Amino acid sequence: MVEKEDAIISEEEAAQYDRQIRLWGLDAQKRLRGSRVLLVGLGGLGAEVAKNLILAGVKGLTLLDHELVTEESCRAQFLIPVDALGQNRAQASLERAQFLNPMVEVEADTDKAEDKPDDFFLKFNAVCLTHCSRDFMVRVDQLCAPKNIKVFCGDVFGYHGYMFADLGQEHQYVEEKPKVVKQSEDANDGPEAKKPKVDPNETTMVKKTASFCSLKEALEVDWMGGKAKTNFKNIPVGYFLLQVLLKFRTDKGRDPQPDSYTEDSGLLLQMREDVLEAMGVSIDLLPPNFVSYCFSEMSPVCAVVGGVLGQEIVKLARACRMGTRRRRRPKQPGPS
Numbered sequence: 161m162v163e164k165e166d167a168i169i170s171e172e173e174a175a176q177y178d179r180q181i182r183l184w185g186l187d188a189q190k191r192l193r194g195s196r197v198l199l200v201g202l203g204g205l206g207a208e209v210a211k212n213l214i215l216a217g218v219k220g221l222t223l224l225d226h227e228l229v230t231e232e233s234c235r236a237q238f239l240i241p242v243d244a245l246g247q248n249r250a251q252a253s254l255e256r257a258q259f260l261n262p263m264v265e266v267e268a269d270t271d272k273a274e275d276k277p278d279d280f281f282l283k284f285n286a287v288c289l290t291h292c293s294r295d296f297m298v299r300v301d302q303l304c305a306p307k308n309i310k311v312f313c314g315d316v317f318g319y320h321g322y323m324f325a326d327l328g329q330e331h332q333y334v335e336e337k338p339k340v341v342k343q344s345e346d347a348n349d350g351p352e353a354k355k356p357k358v359d360p361n362e363t364t365m366v367k368k369t370a371s372f373c374s375l376k377e378a379l380e381v382d383w384m385g386g387k388a389k390t391n392f393k394n395i396p397v398g399y400f401l402l403q404v405l406l407k408f409r410t411d412k413g414r415d416p417q418p419d420s421y422t423e424d425s426g427l428l429l430q431m432r433e434d435v436l437e438a439m440g441v442s443i444d445l446l447p448p449n450f451v452s453y454c455f456s457e458m459s460p461v462c463a464v465v466g467g468v469l470g471q472e473i474v475k476l477a478r479a480c481r482m483g484t485r486r487r488r489r490p491k492q493p494g495p496s
Contacts, residue, residue, distance in 0.1 A: 171179045173263060177195045177217050188478040196220040197476035201290035204236030204457035205316045208466020209288055220265035225250040226272040236457040278303055286310045286473055296408040301326050301375040310476055314469045317405050318454040320398060321465035325456055325472055327372045334365045338426040384440045400446050404435050415456050425451040
């Protein structure tokens with residue numbers, strides 16, 4: 161048994177997580193092991209996120225999904241058996257999810273996420289929302305942020321995917337930088353001697369603080385004036401595509417379906433005009449052929465987005481008690 165502070169890691173856990181402990185250390189693994197995560201939505205993306213969190217070794221993972229298994233569910237994700245048609249998606253995913261790592265407490269909840277009381281979401285260290293409506297994601301983000309519960313959102317629409325993270329107004333992290341070597345007193349004078357020397361073989365950790373905006377702020381940007389207008393050309397087109405797709409989900413209560421491709425394509429084109437005009441931007445910003453690439457959850461795209469989303473949650477959980485983690489320069493929000 162290995163014991164430090166109040167946490168204990170058994171020999172079995174040490175063997176299971178040996179590679180991870182060597183990579184980021186025992187203390188980080190123990191913090192990860194003490195984190196409880198809520199995952200909403202067990203589609204293709206949800207299955208990828210679940211796999212990554214379970215294999216990493218979180219303390220507990222709750223799978224929340226009220227929808228039933230369809231043929232598309234079986235094609236999009238690997239946790240559901242092929243003979244589970246008509247069953248609840250969370251319940252059908254439970255056995256294979258638990259089999260990935262028996263040391264993680266995996267639970268299935270078949271309730272509808274929108275019907276859960278507010279205090280339900282406050283029981284977790286992090287909440288990950290997939291395949292959710294815009295209003296519900298904003299509600300959960302506004303509820304959890306003041307309680308220092310980290311919120312992650314993500315979705316896959318055909319070839320397109322996105323993730324969003326709200327880590328709070330003052331999120332501390334550490335950044336690894338090359339170490340600056342002091343100049344020798346005997347160094348010759350001149351321009352070269354005055355330049356700081358960097359040793360590429362040594363690094364130092366610099367503590368920093370970043371401020372994250374809420375999901376509501378990210379989705380309700382005024383592009384007609386201020387700083388947003390100045391930075392408009394740097395915003396990826398996928399951001400505006402996401403606005404259209406979330407509008408479709410809100411209005412229709414579903415995502416675009418291949419079985420109704422012709423009808424849904426027309427609806428998407430009309431919503432493109434409505435959404436972009438309401439935002440005060442040209443409809444030409446989003447070419448009309450976007451409708452050909454946003455139907456269904458594609459497994460390869462789920463794997464990529466789920467890998468990024470799962471890894472961000474894992475990195476946060478490893479450092480949640482210290483309030484710091486390694487982090488690259490934040491990018492503009494928007495689909496990838």
